[in-house]
Amino acid sequence: MRLGIAAAVLAVTAAMATAASAQEPVKLRLAMSGWTGFAPITLAKQLGIFRKHGIELDIVKMPTSNRHQAMASGDVQVITTTVDTHLLYASSGVPVVQVLALDTSSGGDGVAVRKDIVDIKGLKGKSVAVQFGGVPQFWLAYLLKHNGMSLGDVRLTDLQPSDAAAAFVAGQFDVAVTYEPYLSNIRKDPNGKILVTSAETPGVIIDTLAFQPDYVEAHPEVVKGVVDSWFEALDYIKANPAEANRIMGADVNQTAEQFAESAKFVTWYDRDANKTYMTETMPKFIKEAADVMLEAGLLRREPADLTALYTAKFVQ
Numbered sequence: 001m002r003l004g005i006a007a008a009v010l011a012v013t014a015a016m017a018t019a020a021s022a023q024e025p026v027k028l029r030l031a032m033s034g035w036t037g038f039a040p041i042t043l044a045k046q047l048g049i050f051r052k053h054g055i056e057l058d059i060v061k062m063p064t065s066n067r068h069q070a071m072a073s074g075d076v077q078v079i080t081t082t083v084d085t086h087l088l089y090a091s092s093g094v095p096v097v098q099v100l101a102l103d104t105s106s107g108g109d110g111v112a113v114r115k116d117i118v119d120i121k122g123l124k125g126k127s128v129a130v131q132f133g134g135v136p137q138f139w140l141a142y143l144l145k146h147n148g149m150s151l152g153d154v155r156l157t158d159l160q161p162s163d164a165a166a167a168f169v170a171g172q173f174d175v176a177v178t179y180e181p182y183l184s185n186i187r188k189d190p191n192g193k194i195l196v197t198s199a200e201t202p203g204v205i206i207d208t209l210a211f212q213p214d215y216v217e218a219h220p221e222v223v224k225g226v227v228d229s230w231f232e233a234l235d236y237i238k239a240n241p242a243e244a245n246r247i248m249g250a251d252v253n254q255t256a257e258q259f260a261e262s263a264k265f266v267t268w269y270d271r272d273a274n275k276t277y278m279t280e281t282m283p284k285f286i287k288e289a290a291d292v293m294l295e296a297g298l299l300r301r302e303p304a305d306l307t308a309l310y311t312a313k314f315v316q
Helices: 002-023 036-046 064-073 083-091 135-145 161-169 183-187 213-218 220-239 241-250 256-263 271-296
Strands: 026-032 055-061 078-082 097-105 109-114 127-130 155-158 175-179 192-197 206-211 266-268
Touching: 026 036, 026 064, 026 220, 036 055, 036 097, 036 220, 036 241, 036 256, 036 266, 055 220, 064 078, 064 083, 078 083, 078 135, 083 135, 083 206, 083 271, 097 213, 097 220, 097 271, 109 135, 109 183, 127 135, 127 161, 135 175, 135 271, 161 175, 161 183, 175 183, 183 192, 183 256, 206 213, 206 220, 213 220, 220 241, 241 256
Parallel strands: 026 055, 026 078, 127 155, 127 175
Antiparallel strands: 078 206, 097 206, 097 266, 109 175, 109 192
């Protein structure tokens, strides 16, 4: 009898341990920047939304050029960046699957110039502060291409977006390509102006969130939890804008009012926008982005299968 009771106790204990283990949140590390478009991720973490979906998220801020290396090494499992940068990652041997469209820049990216420059063609021969291997360089190549020029027509210096903005305000460059919240500092600079913003190139600067293919296949429930957490964060922003702006602004050393101002230049993608983008827009745009990058020399070769770089199943 005692053996039977002991066995039963052991069985119950084991079951309880298994249940507790099943409830332990999955640990994820996500690499991103301080770009305003990514702020709802920070909000979802601060509000405990990820944890509600069984995810313990650790956010790591790092340059775009390092994120795919961190993913390849296993240091991070999730990365956020632009479609063009994901193309660069894939072509360098780090496969990615984009599962969520985060935002589009609606004026949040800009080309700052000295006041004597009146158009893109006026950039010829000028010194330009721009981040290499990221969206600023891609967007600059896109703008130059559409004006009959190339990256070879300007003098480039590799600087992170925050440093590019600071250097421009300090008078060190003729041109700077940067984005919010750093672009707001240039808007106040009496010695410069914003020549063009992403509002004039709609649909070109798109941020997405990606995992590696093996992770998506092995842990679809975790991927779905991340995607759903994003949508819940957007719902919170709509319902509680002041508090949401306070939390998101604090992460980039802005007041709620300052963050709200920078967020005017970003459009976050909700579930409906994702369904349209991931099923209809992505197939066309990813090919156009690859063509621009190949011509500009930013991409050595196009990934063999562009359709393998994204999936719409998690936003349905």
